[in-house]
Amino acid sequence: xxxxxxxxxxxxxxLCEPDPKDTVGSExxxxxxxxxxxxxxxxxxxxxxxxxxxxxxxxxxxxxxxxPEREITMDGKDINMDRVALTDQIRARDKTRFRRKIxxxxxxxxxxxxxxxxxxxxx
Amino acid sequence: xxxxxxxxxxxxxxxxxxxxxxxxxGESESVRINLVRSDEELIRKLVSMLDxxxxxxxxxxxxxxxGETRAAIWPKYIRARRALADTLSNLASESVMEDISxxxxxxxxxxxxxxxxxxxxxxxxxxxxxxxxxxxKINTLAHEVNHAGEPSDRDADLKLNSEYQACSLWxxxxxxxxxxxxxxxxxxxxxxQEVICDGLRTAINVHVxxxxxxxxxxxKKELPLFAMLPWDQEDEELLASSMKDINADFSKSD
Numbered sequence: 001x002x003x004x005x006x007x008x009x010x011x012x013x014x015l016c017e018p019d020p021k022d023t024v025g026s027e028x029x030x031x032x033x034x035x036x037x038x039x040x041x042x043x044x045x046x047x048x049x050x051x052x053x054x055x056x057x058x059x060x061x062x063x064x065x066x067x068p069e070r071e072i073t074m075d076g077k078d079i080n081m082d083r084v085a086l087t088d089q090i091r092a093r094d095k096t097r098f099r100r101k102i103x104x105x106x107x108x109x110x111x112x113x114x115x116x117x118x119x120x121x122x123x
Numbered sequence: 124x125x126x127x128x129x130x131x132x133x134x135x136x137x138x139x140x141x142x143x144x145x146x147x148x149g150e151s152e153s154v155r156i157n158l159v160r161s162d163e164e165l166i167r168k169l170v171s172m173l174d175x176x177x178x179x180x181x182x183x184x185x186x187x188x189x190g191e192t193r194a195a196i197w198p199k200y201i202r203a204r205r206a207l208a209d210t211l212s213n214l215a216s217e218s219v220m221e222d223i224s225x226x227x228x229x230x231x232x233x234x235x236x237x238x239x240x241x242x243x244x245x246x247x248x249x250x251x252x253x254x255x256x257x258x259x260k261i262n263t264l265a266h267e268v269n270h271a272g273e274p275s276d277r278d279a280d281l282k283l284n285s286e287y288q289a290c291s292l293w294x295x296x297x298x299x300x301x302x303x304x305x306x307x308x309x310x311x312x313x314x315x316q317e318v319i320c321d322g323l324r325t326a327i328n329v330h331v332x333x334x335x336x337x338x339x340x341x342x343k344k345e346l347p348l349f350a351m352l353p354w355d356q357e358d359e360e361l362l363a364s365s366m367k368d369i370n371a372d373f374s375k376s377d
Contacts (some may be wrong), residue, residue, distance in 0.1 A: 041346050045354030047362050061246050062253035066324060092365040111331045119256060 007101075008048055010039050011110045013072070014098040016050075034093060035085065035105055037113065043095075051090040051113070053083040060084045063116035067109045074103040085109075087116035162210050169207040176200050177303035181311065189315045193296070201292055224262065228255050234305055242304060247316040250323045251301050254294065257326040264333040271340035283336050290328045297322030 008014070015031040038049035053067065060066035065085045074080045080103075105113075176196040183189040211220065232255050239248040274280035297319045304311055311319065 039346070042349070044352045045358055045362070047354075047358065060324070061320070062249045065327065092362050094362050094366050097366060108328075108331050108335075111334050112327050115257065115260070115327055115330055118260070119253060 008036055008040065008043070008095055008098070010036055011104050011107070012036050012101055013053065013074075013103045013105065014050075014101050016093060017097050017099055031099060033083070033102060034098075035113075036093075037090065037110075037117075046094050046096050047092050048095050049090065050093045052086045054086050055081055055083060057082045057084055059086070063087050063119040065113050065116040067105055067112070071106040071109040072103060073106070075101065078102045085113045085116065087113060087120050090117065090120075162214050165210050166207065166214075169203050169210065172203045173200065173207065173299065174303060174306070176203070177300050178307060178309075180300055181304055181307070181309040183315065184312055186314050186318055189318060197296075200296060204292065204295065221262075225259075228259055231255050231302065235301075238305060242308070242310060243301070244313065244316055247301070247311070247320055250320045251298065254298055254323045254326045257330055261326065261329055261333060264330065264337065268333055268336045268340065271337060274336070274339035276339055280336060280339050283332050283339070287329060287332045287336070290325045290332060293322055294325040294329060297325075 013033050013035050016034045017031055033053045034050040035053055036048050036050045057066060064087060067083045067085055069080050069082050072080055072083060176199060179196055180189055180192045183192050215223070232252055235248050235251050235255070239245055243251070300319060300322075303309070
């Protein structure tokens, strides 16, 4: 079931279905964890801005920021592990496609990821 | 996250520490010259000492050996590094030191680019280049912190300072190791390169810590309040497009 549109905040992690043509409902293997980087007051329409968290920690180099397990809190039974914030995959997400919230990253991680984005954007 | 430390930007130290040694130079020309000469000699000795410590870790051939050697030299490294920073700050003005830092960062970045795939793997070289870039951001942020007034919570600030010092030195050590490897033409085993990458990543922590230190000094700015911004068909199509390409990017890769 899609989550309420009003309950999406910066730093929260959601499972996002990879293909909008699929029926919203049961969880599927292709779901990816996305962390929200945009702030709620500026969300427009159904659009939020997020980036995927990969479990392939070997990708963590330069602007692809490693987020250690201790900076991630999982809400339920989902396995916690080190992740890599794929900053170069930042994009608009349709929040109606989020299946469920699975956790959040720490305030420190929220501050760290934009450093990778700064680098990506040449700032 | 593993936050690490790098350069220990000079300007960050005063608000936290009690001051620097050697603040009363200059009673006479001869005394000044002698002191400067002795400082220069001291710098050479300190650099040589640091080189020897770094060479010891660069001689190691395994992760375990690297870790043991690093732990063994760590206290000496910290003392030598701090002594070097204090001595340099006695010899040069803040603006001169800043100019030198910028020049060093630029040269180091160029050198690291050249070493890519030669002395180091791409990953270590890229992480080191990113770290040097982060150092520039750290210096800018440190300058802001030092000119932002008193922290709202002194205890929290002291805790941040402690983390800052530890992380800065940790990242600095690993960057120094890379510089020493280039200077003495040493190769680094692949698995040790991974450990050095981890150490360099601590620079990100330093940047985060400084952001928190700034937050303690500067009240949060109010977000601008916008009226409901329009959302039209073009937005809808763009959003759908952004969602559609996800399969191509992530299939079998997460």
